[in-house]
Amino acid sequence: MAMRGTRKKTAEKPHYHHGDLRRALLDASLALISEEGFGALSLREVARRAGVTHAAPYRHFEDKEALLVAVAEEGFRVMTARMKERMARETSPEGRLAECGVAYVLFAVEHPAHFRVMFGPHFTQPPKLGPPGGDTDSFGLLVDSITQGQRAGVFREGEPLPLALTCWSLVHGLSSLLVDRKLEMSGVITVAQAETLALEQTRLLLRGLMRATSN
Amino acid sequence: MAMRGTRKKTAEKPHYHHGDLRRALLDASLALISEEGFGALSLREVARRAGVTHAAPYRHFEDKEALLVAVAEEGFRVMTARMKERMARETSPEGRLAECGVAYVLFAVEHPAHFRVMFGPHFTQPPKLGPPGGDTDSFGLLVDSITQGQRAGVFREGEPLPLALTCWSLVHGLSSLLVDRKLEMSGVITVAQAETLALEQTRLLLRGLMRATSN
DNA sequence: GGAAGAAGTTTCCACCGTTCACATGGGACG
């Protein structure tokens, strides 16, 4: 901890103008949602935690919704990156598809605040996901892994989009139930347990997706 | 329109005390959520729509959250009833399980306001679902239909709870995506389309669930 | 008919989102 600490952050920025308030606001939002729940998210409390007045955020975000949109976009970027990372560990189509699903659920469990904002009932307008193939196009990754599996003759024939939607539904449902704590009949569920659940469920669906080679 | 209209409601109730405010508040909440979205739900606007002062609701609900809990409980009752109705139309285990899932998705699409409240990120405390076998125990119906399928030798062996959880994840994910309008790349999705999607997805999962008799 | 209590109203408080006029300080340019 050999920091000469004029300010606590890494780069020495005793700047009056806070250095990077935008980032601080995003972080404060995520922390607040994680600690107190989504309902407790108020622009004023976020500003308070960032150490500025309640009007300062309006220099960086037009709106409370604009802040949430920024959080959601960041979330999609991170999620897509995680999916790419995990999918790279496998070569077989079924392995890659399973990793894709597990990554989705793990992202949700490890970044519940991001996940809630990304898929919550907010947003008057659709959150405009980036272009296909971009760094936020997680659904594209899913569709691709399915068409690849079909081309390799491992997955059953059929329109890839409905099949991809089925996979998405499964992992999104599990993620939602975990994040919103609907499964906690007995104790909080750990990340490791979530991974086990995700693998288990993905494999079951995979059985229905594969050509009949018997498992 | 042969109504002698002292009050607009069906039963003539010029009663000062509004007749049934509790019911009116629940209905106003649902209408408000459906029309303006969940974020627009305010106790004051609900009271306004019911034609009373903003403090009147506190005679019937301790809290804003208490009102939402009541909405959620009603939702669980209706959903469970719908599931029983549709499941009764089939006798085979796989048919009953499919109907169970389709009913879940249809309930969500036809009662989006209820669904959002039931599974939203609100509620500080778990919403205390009723006793197993009660008129709100929709998960019990699901588990039962799986154990019955196993006893009949139609479904694969294994712990029924994780299998049921997989089914729940699938239909819950599809419902969430539909209700929160995450699938509307091109136009709003109709109830009939939702039913088709639900059937399609349920059948795919069923393929993974069944014993290998080839489909 | 009169008391008790349920149901609705009024008033008040703290907090929130948002706006606007204002202060400030750092960077650009002479």
Add this chain to the structure above:
DNA sequence: CGTCCCATGTGAACGGTGGAAACTTCTTCC
């Protein structure tokens, strides 16, 4: 080096919200 500009942060103000407390009005029951 000085000065001006403007992005960034401040303070006060407005209407809307959840909630508590004291008050009024209707109903019911003895």
